[in-house]
Amino acid sequence: MLRIQFPHYEALRIHGEETYPHECCGVLLGKNEPGQDGPVNVVHQIVRAGNTRTDSAHNRYNIAPGELIKIQRQARGLGLDIVGFYHSHPDHPAMWSSTDIAEAHWLGCSYVITRVAQGKAEVTNSFLLLGTSEEDKSFADEAIEIEIAEAVS
Template identity: 35%
Template sequence: MIRLSQEHLQIIRTHAESTYPDECCGIILGYLGTEGKIVLEIMPTENVWNTEAAAEFPGERTAESKKRQYAIAPEVMLKTQREARVSEARRGSEVRSLNIIGIFHSHPDHPAIPSECDRLYAWQGYSYIIVSVQNGKAGELQSWSLDDTHQFQAEAIENIK
């Protein structure tokens, strides 16, 4: 399960609508709690998919544009992880360091279901939130995580205040 606020969901939806008809992407920061992943920050990022990014991911889809692919710059991921580890999350008497716990992206004019490319490049342990954007308007939003056989399974989303 992944737990996040309405504000977090709105940040994802707004970013997805602002980048349409291209895919948006971003980083989900939080920690693993006793009741699943707890989201504390949503960080929209630039979709840097280009021919250089495509070269890192060989395959039949590499020639496609940002309308069907996304990439987060590796230096952004590294910088975010370093900064998150020194940040502290306070929940009651608990103090935890933050981590990247997931990635979000949009599927313009397609369902919020992971593609084969999404699966091939996903990392176990992360949540993958996908929002469908139909004609520029954010709609269905689902979270997914990889099982032990590297297949996506739906992950429950719980709204927290």
């Protein structure tokens, strides 16, 4: 399961709207915690990343290795881990593609995809990357639990 606070959930969806008609991308920082039905990737922060794809930015994304290392160091400094990644699918379903699985390498991480149709975020889904190696990795549908903070009076 992926657990995310509402403001972070909304921020990654808005990121997709802002970069439309190109794909946005970013990193989910948090902790992997035990849950009743298995591990839970709990998001504490999202970090926007630049999409370095210049050839197909409308249907592909890439986070530069140097930027990813910088984000990983930032996470470590906060006592957090990389628990997932997010990107948008402009005018395409919020389902993983053959390219998404081929380019996913962080086993145990959540991969969040938002369908952005005509500039408006619609469906957001998450997929957990399972397996023990590149040879047997696969995506499994993952529930998203959105936490809504109570107003403090």
